[in-house]
Amino acid sequence: MRIVCLSRQGFKRILLSVLLIYFCxxxxxxxxxxxxxxxxxSLSAEYGITxxxxxxxxxxxRFKYNKLNVRVINAxxxxxxxxxxxxxxxxxxxxxxxxxxxxxxGANDGLRGLNLTASKKNLLTIISTCKSAKAQVLLIGMRIxxxxxxxxxxxxSAMYKDIAQKSHVPFVPFLLEGVADKQELFQADQxxxxxxxxxxxxxxxxxxxxxxxxE
Numbered sequence: 001m002r003i004v005c006l007s008r009q010g011f012k013r014i015l016l017s018v019l020l021i022y023f024c025x026x027x028x029x030x031x032x033x034x035x036x037x038x039x040x041x042s043l044s045a046e047y048g049i050t051x052x053x054x055x056x057x058x059x060x061x062r063f064k065y066n067k068l069n070v071r072v073i074n075a076x077x078x079x080x081x082x083x084x085x086x087x088x089x090x091x092x093x094x095x096x097x098x099x100x101x102x103x104x105x106g107a108n109d110g111l112r113g114l115n116l117t118a119s120k121k122n123l124l125t126i127i128s129t130c131k132s133a134k135a136q137v138l139l140i141g142m143r144i145x146x147x148x149x150x151x152x153x154x155x156x157s158a159m160y161k162d163i164a165q166k167s168h169v170p171f172v173p174f175l176l177e178g179v180a181d182k183q184e185l186f187q188a189d190q191x192x193x194x195x196x197x198x199x200x201x202x203x204x205x206x207x208x209x210x211x212x213x214x215e
Contacts, residue, residue, distance in 0.1 A: 033071040034213065037096055039085050039126075040104030040140070043175065043201075044076035048187050053195035055202040059209075062202070070213065073098065081108045082122035089126050093133040100212050101130045102205070104140040104175065110156045111191075113148060120159050127167045136212045139164050139171035140205070143180070172208050175201060 038044055038056050046054035060072040073096050075088070085105045093101075103126055109119040123139070130137045141160035146153045157174075164171035176193075178200050179185050185197035193201070 031069065033069045034100070035071050035073060035096055035098040036100045036102065036209075037073045037092060037098035037135075038076055038102045038104065039080075039089070039092065040074075040076035040102070041080045041108055042076075042078035042192055043107065044074065044104050045078045047078045048189075048192050049195045049198075053198060055198040055205065058198060058202045059205070062206070068213075076104070079108055080105060081112075081114070082106055082119045082126070086122045086126050086129075089129050093130065093135065097133070098135050100136045100138065100209070102138045102140065102209070103127065103130075104142075106156070106159070107142045107144070110142070110144040110148065110152075113152070116152075116155055116159055120163060123159075123163050124167060127163070127169055131167075136215065137167070137169045138205070138209055138212060139167075139169055140175050141171055141173045142175055170208050170212065172205055175204060177204050 036059075038059075040056075042048075044054065044056050046052075046057070051057075056072060056074045056076065063070040063072065073092075075092050075096075077084075082105050085103070092098075103123065105126075106119055106123065109116070127137050127139070139160060141157070141164075143157045144153050148156075160171055161173070163169075174180070176197075179193065179197045182197075183190075185194055185200075186192065187194055
């Protein structure tokens with residue numbers, strides 16, 4: 001007999017998946033689907049890769065595979081900044097009425113060297129706007145290369161944790177965990193990802209997203 005030992009994290013993932021399938025599948029045959037809205041930039045908008053191979057498309061397929069009554073709306077636009085995302089937020093909430101909003105913004109602010117005080121305020125306002133519309137929020141954290149200045153890069157990375165704590169929302173510490181150090185997973189511009197990287201991105205998000213679906 002072979003005995004398989006699971007780590008605490010592995011056991012937690014399996015338990016979350018089982019509970020998710022149970023609660024989202026039980027008694028939803030005649031109910032409206034739960035809407036998950038993704039507001040992101042090129043990392044979520046399938047920039048430079050085949051349509052249907054990005055992590056947002058993979059997320060929707062994972063829901064369907066598990067027979068979950070969830071619909072995904074991808075409102076991501078390449079080049080989107082936090083200020084532009086904030087300008088779109090109210091209309092998106094009114095149009096789609098999401099139960100959950102995944103906010104993947106800030107990278108373009110950092111790459112442009114924008115004032116992070118303004119970026120932080122924009123993200124905080126996006127989150128408060130979502131909460132006012134009764135939508136839960138999952139904040140996606142990012143990092144930028146140290147060539148923008150070590151102090152700026154550290155401030156940028158810490159911004160997400162601080163926002164999550166102030167807003168009391170869950171967050172993914174780093175979207176590109178397990179990806180950023182693998183050059184072969186990047187396109188020629190060394191900024192955008194290949195299709196092969198997106199399943200790993202989805203795994204980084206999934207563990208933090210599933211508890212929200214159970215609420």
